[in-house]
Amino acid sequence: MNSPRVLVAGAGIGGLTAALTLHQRGxxxxxxxxxxxxxxxxxxxNLLPHAVAELERLGLADRxxxxxxxxxxxxxxDSTGRHLFREPRGLDGGYGHPQLSVHRGVLQSVLAGAVAERLGPxxxxxxxxxTGFTERADGVVAHTAGGDLRADxxxxxxxxxxxxxxxLHPQSGPLMWSGIRMFRGAARRAPFLDGRTMAIVKxxxxxxLVTYPIGGAxxxxxxxxxxxxxGPLPGDAGWNRPADRSEVRRHVRDWRLDWLDVEALIDHTDDVFEYPMVDRDPLPRWGTERVTLLGDAAHPMYPVGANGGSQAIVDARVLADELTAGPGGLGRYETRRCADTAAVVAANRTMHRAGASRRPEDLERVTAQYRHDTARSYS
Known part of the structure; x- marks a missing residue:
C-alpha cells in the first residue's frame, strides 16, 4: 500500500519541520x-532541548x-540589577541536548533550505x-490561490x-488577550554577562524585559x-505593527543595570514592533480522518514558557509517527497531542500570572512547577 500523500498548509517552522519529518519517513x-x-x-x-533532539533526528541540529x-x-x-534567581538551561540543566536561541527568520531559512535540498525546489x-478544502471519500481537495490540489x-x-x-471549528472562539502588550526587537549588540545567559528583568x-543573544551578533x-x-482580543489591539521607540524607552528610563543599558538596546534596534500576548482556549479535538492542525493553528500559547515553536516541532514528529503506523493515524496523533498541548497552554497561563512575583523563592517554585506541568508534552 502506498504511503498517503500529505499536503501541508503553511511554510512556517511547524509546517516545514512537518514536511521534512514526513519526507524522512517516505x-x-x-x-x-x-x-x-x-x-x-x-x-x-527559543528551541528547548526536546525540539533540538527532533532537529538532530533530521540532521539539522548542528546547522x-x-x-x-x-x-x-x-x-x-529586578530593575536595580539585584539578582533574584538563576535556573540552569540546556546541557547545564542536565538535559541531553542544548537549548538554542535563534532568529526566527534564520531558523525558517535553514528549514526551507533543507526542504529544497531533500524534497526538491x-x-x-x-x-x-x-482558501478552503473539500473532503471526499478518496481524499481531500485543497483550494488555493494557485489552483486545486489533491491529497490524502x-x-x-x-x-x-x-x-x-x-x-474545522468556526465557533472555536476568539484569540484571548492576556492584557499584555509586547514590544519586540533584535539589536546589534555584544552579548551581556557571560554571553550565554537569558535574562528576565522585573x-x-x-x-x-526578556532578553537573550540569538547568534549573528x-x-x-x-x-x-x-x-x-x-479577555477576547480587541479589534484595535494591533499585530506586528511598528512601535513608537520613545514610548518603549519611557518604560525603562529609570532602570539601572550595571550589565545592560536597556535604552541603548532599544536604540540599537533597527525595527521595533508591537504584538499582543495572546493564546486560544484549547480545542477538545483538532480535525477529521483526513484533516488536522499543527503548531499555532492547533494550540497558540503565551510565549512565557519559550515553548510554542518547540511544541510545533514535536507535533511534526508525532504526526509522522502515527501516519507511519497506518490507518487512523490522525486520530492517534490528536489523542497524543491535544491533551499535552492543552496542558502547556494552561501552564503558560499559570506561569504568566505567577511570574509577577519578585520573591526568589516564588520564582524558583514557579519554574519548577512549569517543568512538572509540561513534562509529558516533550515526548
Whole structure:
C-alpha cells in the first residue's frame, strides 16, 4: 500500500519541520504558502532541548546551532540589577541536548533550505495560500490561490489565523488577550554577562524585559507592558505593527543595570514592533480522518514558557509517527497531542500570572512547577 500523500498548509517552522519529518519517513509531501517570498522576518525564538533532539533526528541540529546561541541559564533580576534567581538551561540543566536561541527568520531559512535540498525546489508553492478544502471519500481537495490540489491528508500549519482551523471549528472562539502588550526587537549588540545567559528583568508596574543573544551578533529583547483587561482580543489591539521607540524607552528610563543599558538596546534596534500576548482556549479535538492542525493553528500559547515553536516541532514528529503506523493515524496523533498541548497552554497561563512575583523563592517554585506541568508534552 502506498504511503498517503500529505499536503501541508503553511511554510512556517511547524509546517516545514512537518514536511521534512514526513519526507524522512517516505511520504510524498507538498507545502502551500500564502506568502510570495520567504523572507527572514521576525525576532528571536527559543528551541528547548526536546525540539533540538527532533532537529538532530533530521540532521539539522548542528546547522541550526551554527547560527544560534546556546544559553546555559536563565537569570532573573529586578530593575536595580539585584539578582533574584538563576535556573540552569540546556546541557547545564542536565538535559541531553542544548537549548538554542535563534532568529526566527534564520531558523525558517535553514528549514526551507533543507526542504529544497531533500524534497526538491518545487516542494514549497509560494503564493498558493489555502482558501478552503473539500473532503471526499478518496481524499481531500485543497483550494488555493494557485489552483486545486489533491491529497490524502491535509495538515493545517497555517498559524494563529489558520484558514484550516476556521473551517474545522468556526465557533472555536476568539484569540484571548492576556492584557499584555509586547514590544519586540533584535539589536546589534555584544552579548551581556557571560554571553550565554537569558535574562528576565522585573521592573515596577509589572513591566518585564526578556532578553537573550540569538547568534549573528544579535540580542533579542521583549518588553512586556500591561495594556488592558484580559479577555477576547480587541479589534484595535494591533499585530506586528511598528512601535513608537520613545514610548518603549519611557518604560525603562529609570532602570539601572550595571550589565545592560536597556535604552541603548532599544536604540540599537533597527525595527521595533508591537504584538499582543495572546493564546486560544484549547480545542477538545483538532480535525477529521483526513484533516488536522499543527503548531499555532492547533494550540497558540503565551510565549512565557519559550515553548510554542518547540511544541510545533514535536507535533511534526508525532504526526509522522502515527501516519507511519497506518490507518487512523490522525486520530492517534490528536489523542497524543491535544491533551499535552492543552496542558502547556494552561501552564503558560499559570506561569504568566505567577511570574509577577519578585520573591526568589516564588520564582524558583514557579519554574519548577512549569517543568512538572509540561513534562509529558516533550515526548
Amino acid at each position: 511520504f510524498a509531501v507538498a507545502v502551500v504558502e500564502r506568502a510570495r517570498e520567504l523572507k527572514p522576518l521576525g525576532v528571536g525564538i 541550526v546551532a551554527s547560527v544560534a546561541s546556546a544559553p546555559s541559564a536563565i537569570s532573573f533580576f 518545487g516542494a514549497v508553492r509560494l503564493g498558493w495560500g489555502l 491528508v491535509l495538515v493545517g500549519a497555517d498559524g494563529v489565523d489558520s484558514v484550516v482551523r476556521e473551517i 521592573g515596577p508596574g509589572e513591566v518585564d 544579535l540580542v533579542n529583547w521583549v518588553l512586556q507592558v500591561p495594556g488592558g483587561r484580559p
